[in-house]
Amino acid sequence: MYIYTDVVLNFSCEACGKCCRNDWQVTVDEQSYRRNAELFLKLGKQAEFQRAFIPIQGRKSLGEYACIAKRPGEGCWFLTTDNLCKLQQQAGHSHLDTVCQTFPRYPMNTARGIELTLSFSCPAVLKRVCRSEPLTIIRSDHPPMTFPSNTYTVDVFPDQQSLFSPLRHYFELEQHFIDILQCREMIIAERINLIKSTIFSVAALKHDDDFNRNLTSLFYRNYDLLDATLKPTETDCYTPDVLLEHFLVNFVFKKPFYTYGLQRGLLLLEHIWRYIESIRNQATDQVTDMQFTKAAIMDVEFQYGHNRSALLQQVRC
Numbered sequence: 001m002y003i004y005t006d007v008v009l010n011f012s013c014e015a016c017g018k019c020c021r022n023d024w025q026v027t028v029d030e031q032s033y034r035r036n037a038e039l040f041l042k043l044g045k046q047a048e049f050q051r052a053f054i055p056i057q058g059r060k061s062l063g064e065y066a067c068i069a070k071r072p073g074e075g076c077w078f079l080t081t082d083n084l085c086k087l088q089q090q091a092g093h094s095h096l097d098t099v100c101q102t103f104p105r106y107p108m109n110t111a112r113g114i115e116l117t118l119s120f121s122c123p124a125v126l127k128r129v130c131r132s133e134p135l136t137i138i139r140s141d142h143p144p145m146t147f148p149s150n151t152y153t154v155d156v157f158p159d160q161q162s163l164f165s166p167l168r169h170y171f172e173l174e175q176h177f178i179d180i181l182q183c184r185e186m187i188i189a190e191r192i193n194l195i196k197s198t199i200f201s202v203a204a205l206k207h208d209d210d211f212n213r214n215l216t217s218l219f220y221r222n223y224d225l226l227d228a229t230l231k232p233t234e235t236d237c238y239t240p241d242v243l244l245e246h247f248l249v250n251f252v253f254k255k256p257f258y259t260y261g262l263q264r265g266l267l268l269l270e271h272i273w274r275y276i277e278s279i280r281n282q283a284t285d286q287v288t289d290m291q292f293t294k295a296a297i298m299d300v301e302f303q304y305g306h307n308r309s310a311l312l313q314q315v316r317c
Contacts, residue, residue: 001113005253006136007128008105008116008144014124017083019103021075022121024306028053028097030065039091052077068097101148106254109152111159112171116144117254120247121301126294129246132236134182137253156258164207169215170258173202176219177252181245185229188241188248192273198222199262240286240293244276247297251304260312267315272300 028036033053040049055066069077078087088096104122108115118125129135138144161168180194198218205214236242251272257265279296283289303311 002116002140002143003110003113004116004138004140004144005118005250006138007118007125007250009138011118011124011128011145014127015083016123017075017079018123019121020079020083020085022302022306024302026068026076026097026099027056027064028066028068029063032097033066035095036087039095043090098148098151102151105145105147107147107152108154108156108255110156110255114143114152115156115253115255116147117250119301119305120250121298121305123298126243126298129243129250130238132238132242135246135249137178154255154259156255158258164211166202166205166215166262167258169212170255172215172219173257173262174252174255176222177257178249180222180226181249181252183226183229184236184242184245185226188244188273192270194222194225195269196266199266202262240280240289243290243293243297244273247276247301248273251301264315268312271311271315272304275300 033055036053037049040046052069053066054069056064071077071079076085078085080086080089085096085100088100093101104119104125106117106119118128120126120129156170158168158170161170166173176198177195180198181191183191186194201218202215205211205218248269251269256268259265260268276293276296279292279299280289283292300311
């Protein structure tokens, strides 16, 4: 089973070059390093190989053997003037390292199947969510796009949690949080606060045989509250708040509440939301509000995807 956000449908790279000019360090494992050494040897470009692939000295993370060099002010070593990848042109997409093959795809290995969404740090992805319609979750027997196997960003298996752990009901909690975030009769702050109160209420539930029933009752009370806010509205239009909603829904779908736990996941969600709001507060009208919202979303998404340790340092419990 493949479960994915509808933004992945018909996605294609627009060759803007932004991801290749970002500040992240693209690393390769030893196998990729050796594979490229053979390629450049065949091409008679050993000197370029030594400049382009720099072995990492000292302590390394798992799977990191070398990094790809950057040209001063020009981004990745292999980025051409027309924003294409010279390495891909020479050897094909499958020759690229895992990061370059995968981004902006965000594949996850879960008990429900392979789940997939996209990173909002990619300008082409932001263009796809410039719409009023809410994001939807699609289930299919077929993958919506190709991506490298065994490159999952997270593993989510709630049945492995302890019997009365709230994370044993993670998928129900995730969908509930998404439902709350997509209730547009509430302002964003009210939606965040309802998620917060829900997490506190879940933490207060007794760990006994009534846990499942009490959790379900909590969900029903929240849905009654959401239903009470419903009122006839005109056709929704695309606004900065709608874009922020799309981003927050996509963020929750990326499983931070499972990865870091409900409490720390909440702190991370609140921190990200407040950061975006602090940038938006500088706007003078709706046009600049949209511009600032897009810029803040791309920045914080980049931090979450490629500088997560620093971001998490800011939200320690």
